Amino acid sequence: NKVRAYSIDKKDLVEFGLNEEDAPRTSWAKYIFGVCREMIKRGVKVEGFDTAFAGDVPLGAGMSSSAALESTYAFALNDLFNGNVDKFELAKAGQATEHNYVGVNCGIMDQFASLFGKAGSLIRLDCRSLEYEYFPFNPQGYRLVLIDSVVKHELASSAYNARRQSCEAVVAALQKKYPEIKCLRDANFDMLKEVKNNVSAEDYKRAEYVIAEVQRVLDVCDALQKGDYETVGQKMYETHYGMSKLYEVSCEELDFLNDIAKESGVTGSRVMGGGFGGCTINLVKDELYDNFIAKAKEAFVAKFNNPPKVYDVIISDGSRKLA
Structure with missing residues (x-):
């Protein structure tokens, strides 16, 4: 056996x-x-x-x-x-x-x-109830591309669990005043400010990011329904800033790639995944694609002496039997 x-x-x-x-x-x-x-x-x-x-x-x-x-x-x-x-x-x-x-x-x-996963769609998932909804992702005139910094991280040995502990510490502080709160998605910025003196400055920053990110998810879903990919891109940049400066799971290489994306006129760019290396995901207008990729490769090699990898992204169906 x-x-x-x-x-x-x-x-x-x-x-x-x-x-x-x-x-x-x-x-x-x-x-x-x-x-x-x-x-x-x-x-x-x-x-x-x-x-x-x-x-x-x-x-x-x-x-x-x-x-x-x-x-x-x-x-x-x-x-x-x-x-x-x-x-x-x-x-x-x-x-x-x-x-x-x-x-x-x-x-x-x-x-x-x-x-x-469903081809041509993004999923909004409620991780508490597992309710989910598909939103159309058909960005005519845009492409999704990953730029891999080739900086590797192993999640178990990273600070993932520490970030989770930070969030749980803030929830514990909030529950003393608002016992109905189960996790940070139940809180808002006014509630968070009330417990600022009861949590560490670091934990407070982590919570700031999470509460803002919850709203960004809703904003992006609204934008997707309207076919407004400029707003989707703006929210991607906001997420990267929060992951870099508040949640602090970015790194020098990813911040550099994000800056190059901005300089190249890329519509949106952000850390992909848990951070500490890996990729940025970028929403790029077709006419800017070649210039962006060339500039990202050239600048990254000049700065870090290591060429990044490029992956064009196709949104596909999830696990399935092929035959």
Whole structure:
């Protein structure tokens, strides 16, 4: 009852059992093992299997490569072993894999996007209720492009958990006055100001970013419905500023790429993913695309002596069976 898993990209074969004590030490294999365990907990009769996988999602670049792997295997195991687990629970299995087998106290957004993605659409997800809504994303005359700084981050060893603790500390302070508050999305700036002296300056900044970002999400959804991509781009820049100066999860390379985007007339640019390296995602007018890419590459090499990678983005459907 063994799993033999082969990573084509890493040229690495790992074999492991399906019991709790059989956890592999290899980092990428922990994701597959964790999904197996979480699917077993959800009543799926997972048995031994052979598997090989490859992908073109950049690793450690803020593109949710781990969620892609988790969601793929949750979907595949559910199908292979005739499970009856719905897509909501498959997303939760991926999230639980991060919590229980990888050591990252992540949310559910990345796994949800990997499973529920829809071509030509962006998702607005309520992570509390898991209610979701699709918004049209058909930016005629614009292109989405990722610029990968090739600065790598491993989420578990980053400050992700520290940021979460900051938010929870502010919520605890708010609850003394407003017991109905469960998380920062329930608060507003007036409430936050009332507890400014009861939390650290650092935690206060983190909360400022989160509360502003919640409103930005709503603003972007309104803009998408109107086909107003200039406002979408403006909000992307606002998000980058907040992630850089308030939440402090950007880095010199990403701030540099964001500045180049502004100088090149790019409509919108921001950190992609958890920060601390990885990519910026950019909304660029077609006529500015070639100049922006050339300028970004040239300036980045001159500054950091390392060429960035460029990925054109297509919004596609989520996990699915191809044949």
